[in-house]
Amino acid sequence: MDPEEHLQKCSNMKCQRVQVDGSFVPAIQDESMEVAHLLAEPRSDHVSVDGILYFHEENVGKCCDIKNLSRGFEFGLRTSIGGSGSYTTLNGKDDSKLEVLDELLKDVENDGLNVTDEFSCEDYLLDFEFADKGAGLCGEPLLQSSSSESHSPGLSGSSNGVGGVSESSKVAVELSEYKNDFLDNRVTHDLHGAFRNVSCQTSIEDGICNSLDVKHLNELDNDLPLADSVLSCKKEKGSAEECDTAIVREKRCRKPTLRYIEEFSSLRSKEKVLSSATKNKPSSLASHHKLRHVRFRALRNIPGKNSDGQMSDVVLPELQVHKQCLKNEELEYDEESNASESEDECATPKRYRKDDRRKHQRMWTLCEVIKLVDGISEYGVGRWTDIKRVLFSSSSYRTPIDLRDKWRNLLRASSAQKFNNREIEQKQQQHALRSLPSTVLHRVHELAKIHPYPRERYSKESFASQVGSSILPTRTKGGPSKSNVRRKKCT
Template sequence: MNQVEEESLYHSLEEEAIVDCLLVEPRSDQVSVSGVWCFDEDIHGKCIKTEDAPYKLGVSDSNLNAECVDTTKLNALDVLPHEVGVENSLAANGVSACDDYLLDIGYVENGSCIDYGSNEGLHVGNCSSESRFPMFHDKGSYGIRNSLTENIRGSKCQSYFIGKTMCDLHYSCNCIFGSSSEAKTVDKFGDFSKSFIYEENKEDNSSPRFAQNGMEVSTICRDVPDQDQDQDHHGGVGSITHKRSRKPTKRYIDESSNLNIRNCKKRREASSVSKVKISKIRRPKIQNEVEPKEKLPTSEISFGKAIQVPFISQAPTECQKDNSPPPIENRVESYSSDDDSETMTKSESGGNPRKHHRLWSVSEVKKLIDGVAHFGVGKWTHIKKLLFSTSVHRTPVDLKDKWRNLLKASRALNGSSRIEDEQKRSQPWRPLPKSILCRVRELASVYPYPREGNSKISKSKFPLARHVSSPARIKGNNNNQVPVV
């Protein structure tokens, strides 16, 4: 027993070292990432054509060609369908889709990428244009983009799959090749310390070996029922045919149980309130159609009904996205007073679907004013499409609201400079340049906001100073001056 453990540990360390070697940032001359895994059942039976494998990983091509990964190994990967978000599509395709089924497997840059918390690691679906990994192409097929690190070593059909993404692979293979004769669920959290290794045994069916912790985690993804029930997969405990080098560590058990909880919750949510969630995320969807460039890879996992925003750590992504690129032109023409700092207040605890409050930069305001000058008031969609096409977070409704606010501000400016000074004093963080307000005022005179005269706002809120067409008219404290409509 001890010997077995030692041996296992030895292998683990060895393989881990290999893994470490492989986890360095792929160099263009060393790692080819242009290809995809192709599951070609016709040619090689249940083999993966590794000649199309994207990663050479330091292995010669001949080796790669000689390798084939028995799909039973792949079937050994269990997965929650909704977890990878491929349930509909893959199920729809079924076995017949195996020929053109492509798996785009990403090569992670470092260990931290393989994490349930990482966005890429969970993104499954049609590849979007914004991929960190250049090998992610959208070939019209269903791609599984994952932080899957995979190593093929030697000619003995040894395949090492590291990371939770094997769940994805397994599910895919289940869909493609039917029932799994061997259900080994493997999973991984966090880092490579818990990565497992699949190794093909000569006589036995595949038995997973785990790189370090040596844990078998069939409890995580047990939800996909296996047609073949002749083996005890529950944790593999007590199963003779399954070699397990080590017992799961306490930490692993904790994590897996946590994941289970989360998965269950997610499943419930996905099944019951998926519609609600879809409606809640409507805004990013709308914006993404307009602007794929700034598509959020994190929350944009629209794969059928699978709303999958699983274990994203919202805060970092948010910061990353939001501090990133206000369009360059904005920066250039931006006033010094407001440098596009979109200080958005993150919705508390990440669960609140309320949109972040983004301050309007001066450049944005200017664009809005230009748009209004061009298209007139009310053509918010035109303005949005033509002038705010690069601003994913500004919807036509936002433009409308902003214009309303600008009108209000212009009125205030118009009303009295003293009020403006007070505003400046009270809100020194957002000084709106007077020129802009003046321009708003002019435009307001040209395009009275709602419609000529019949505005509830003008009647209820601003009964006296609705139209600012004659600015000089409203002077001082604006009292009791009947505006001429």
């Protein structure tokens, strides 16, 4: 499709939804402009994927015009995938997965949204991942991925000079990963978002696109069919333009970063399911709407922060503190918290208070773990930046350090499992591995053998060889040293 067309539609859609409250226009305009920028001037190697994402979003939007939300959801994805000209072999799977998701959500709704926190997200996630693996997405992408998918333009240049991997397969891998991330995000975000939203309404605050989803939720509240809502939005387009021009000068001064774009895109996908899931709970939504309005305005008026008012759609309480204390570093944080909160509040609801160091905690999905393990097996332990760049370039919230930390934890988990005849290990194991399928576990094990992580190694084998003199983090196992392994891998 023509990028210009997308741009037009995107911006239109946004404007349509925003005009209810003029104060939202600037922020929205940012977003639309960002989308426009993205569509019009693709320059990063994520463009193809991003394009797909936005394409998809838009399709969903269009579908909503004529069909109900869930159908639109599914249809939108299908069209977007099909239209992109790739992943044709995955369509069936994707559809089925989405149908599963759809069913799941319906069930939840029918159950009066009485689902426990943990729920069976994990199970669905697992199935999901396994399906992916079967499709060659997660499993051994570099080895199995077919080169037929390498259609994307300008992506081939992004290789990091990895030896032994052809360009085309590299591209395919990246695409696959993106695809994975995309779906992965959908599932995790949607499920988590939906259910969390059911249990604790406050979580609605985590939206970036508050104006968008507020509007949507509002309309869903009133039991308006989505088609109607969209149409009504169009009717009001005229007034939207007025507001638009009126507040036009409040436009952003800072261009959102890629991270923001990404989070935004994933959030918008969440928004849809979220809105459908909250359809049954109209009561507190209205108050939320108002609350968000108030906070939004309050934040926008904070002195010294107006230069990037567009970021103010984040309304975390602690953000207000940060806004005064912190500087531009905060911008990054804002963006992250937008989306990460969704999982944050799910995982650690009460951490948000004073000096919580863990500002945002994002659950590691199985797919991410698999990707990490893949990356480690490719690049070796210690090449966190490379792994991040290649395998996690689409998920900006994972820093190389995060990868390392996760790997550390994985090792601990696997070692704990090894020694599960021990006392506390049992407990630890259950917790750490509760969602770790045997495949991943096995791979972690293998990697743990060749890539011993000194610290963990030490603690694990402290029983057998606790020689007081050996302070060195050497592995007592006669295995290859880390550097050796790494060298072996690279050459």
